[in-house]
Amino acid sequence: MKVLVINCGSSSLKYQVIDSETEVVLAKGLCERIGIDGVLTYQPAGKDKIKYEAAMPAHKEAVSLVLKQLMDPETGVIASVDEIGAVGHRMVHGGEKFACSTLLTQEVLDTVASCNDLAPLHNPPTLVGVAACKELMPTTPMVGVFDTAFHQTMPAEAYIYGLPYEYYEKYAVRRYGFHGTSHKFVSQRVAEILGKKPEDLNIIVCHLGNGSSISAVKGGKCVDTSMGLTPLEGLIMGTRSGDIDPTIIEFIAHKENMTLEEVMTVINKKSGVQGLSGVSSDFRDLAAAAAEGNARAQLALDAFAYRVRKYIGSYAAAMDGVDVIAFTAGIGENDTAVRAAVASKLGYLGAKFDAEANNVRGEEATISTPDSKVTLMVVPTNEELAICRDTVEIVTNMVEEAVGK
Numbered sequence: 001m002k003v004l005v006i007n008c009g010s011s012s013l014k015y016q017v018i019d020s021e022t023e024v025v026l027a028k029g030l031c032e033r034i035g036i037d038g039v040l041t042y043q044p045a046g047k048d049k050i051k052y053e054a055a056m057p058a059h060k061e062a063v064s065l066v067l068k069q070l071m072d073p074e075t076g077v078i079a080s081v082d083e084i085g086a087v088g089h090r091m092v093h094g095g096e097k098f099a100c101s102t103l104l105t106q107e108v109l110d111t112v113a114s115c116n117d118l119a120p121l122h123n124p125p126t127l128v129g130v131a132a133c134k135e136l137m138p139t140t141p142m143v144g145v146f147d148t149a150f151h152q153t154m155p156a157e158a159y160i161y162g163l164p165y166e167y168y169e170k171y172a173v174r175r176y177g178f179h180g181t182s183h184k185f186v187s188q189r190v191a192e193i194l195g196k197k198p199e200d201l202n203i204i205v206c207h208l209g210n211g212s213s214i215s216a217v218k219g220g221k222c223v224d225t226s227m228g229l230t231p232l233e234g235l236i237m238g239t240r241s242g243d244i245d246p247t248i249i250e251f252i253a254h255k256e257n258m259t260l261e262e263v264m265t266v267i268n269k270k271s272g273v274q275g276l277s278g279v280s281s282d283f284r285d286l287a288a289a290a291a292e293g294n295a296r297a298q299l300a301l302d303a304f305a306y307r308v309r310k311y312i313g314s315y316a317a318a319m320d321g322v323d324v325i326a327f328t329a330g331i332g333e334n335d336t337a338v339r340a341a342v343a344s345k346l347g348y349l350g351a352k353f354d355a356e357a358n359n360v361r362g363e364e365a366t367i368s369t370p371d372s373k374v375t376l377m378v379v380p381t382n383e384e385l386a387i388c389r390d391t392v393e394i395v396t397n398m399v400e401e402a403v404g405k
């Protein structure tokens with residue numbers, strides 16, 4: 001089956017077409033500046049990338065252009081829309097309602113919309129993307145794969161905040177966690193690589209990208225994760241502060257004469273390693289600046305790695321021990337210096353870092369010595385493939401149910 005995987009933002013839409021049997025990406029690309037003017041990028045497998053401007057007043061036009069491009073007689077990968085067996089949508093916030101991926105019926109979409117309060121920036125655009133696809137492909141099954149779903153197995157002691165309980169009851173204020181598709185994919189892949197059952201492993205997954213989060217996966221189930229009600233909590237990120245004393249918000253609002261919203265914008269968009277360094281949110285720029293003697297860039301790198309190590313320690317405690325620590329996403333897969341800064345200081349866990357083996361980028365590798373008590377690994381994530389797999393599973397079950405198997 002050919003699966004169209006869609007990841008929709010407020011003004012962008014990433015897409016891939018994956019052949020689910022071979023798991024080969026047939027084509028991928030991106031629509032940008034939706035609602036402004038519109039730029040489409042398209043790359044069929046093994047061929048050059050194409051990029052052009054095209055009017056995208058709304059997501060429907062963007063999806064329509066993607067389909068047209070996919071059917072292009074010269075560069076396309078399908079002859080007609082009917083060749084797409086299903087569409088898998090990355091959904092951000094499923095609240096407590098979705099512990100797994102699901103077929104996007106109208107009832108389900110209404111339930112997702114009821115979670116919009118929890119993710120006002122992220123959920124509405126994904127729903128707009130689903131609506132656009134449904135309009136253009138009315139008979140194609142659509143599946144939603146939630147960023148929060150994998151974390152729904154967390155016990156109450158891990159997801160509850162020390163706030164009046166009524167806020168949880170009235171407004172569902174609790175830890176949800178994000179990047180769940182990646183944490184699930186990587187933890188399962190770790191077990192596969194090691195030839196072990198997920199039930200027999202305690203794994204800490206460090207998803208270190210522009211947005212970063214860590215999860216504790218015990219016996220195949222997530223038992224804790226660093227992001228919270230929103231993706232702001234936890235690690236120091238590209239532009240997000242991660243954990244801070246909540247009083248700072250009030251303090252800065254008074255000192256800088258800012259509204260609550262303005263301070264929240266600072267904490268989301270102008271903080272993290274960008275705010276600390278004043279250089280960039282990109283770790284390649286930070287490394288270059290630090291190498292030239294920029295002390296604040298070095299401080300940002302040090303603070304980032306320190307926070308990661310602190311979380312690793314707390315999750316080893318949460319799981320009563322750890323077997324594997326896996327690094328993934330842009331920084332985790334590529335930044336050898338950040339990995340070294342984290343992994344070389346885990347000796348207290350019995351982890352023995354192998355500096356030579358660490359010299360890899362973007363590929364699966366073990367970066368601990370053979371006698372290490374904890375296996376340190378690099379495992380590239382693939383959220384699109386994970387969405388494709390879930391989509392196929394749900395559509396196959398749906399068909400089997402329909403024929404009464």
Ligand code: ADP
Binds near residue numbers: 283
């Ligand atoms: P997201 O999906 O959250 O946007 P990614 O997982 O793609 O983020 O990670 C992007 C980040 O990864 C970049 O901002 C950059 O800091 C880092 N990164 C990517 N490639 C490299 C590299 N070769 N060396 C160091 N850092 C890298």
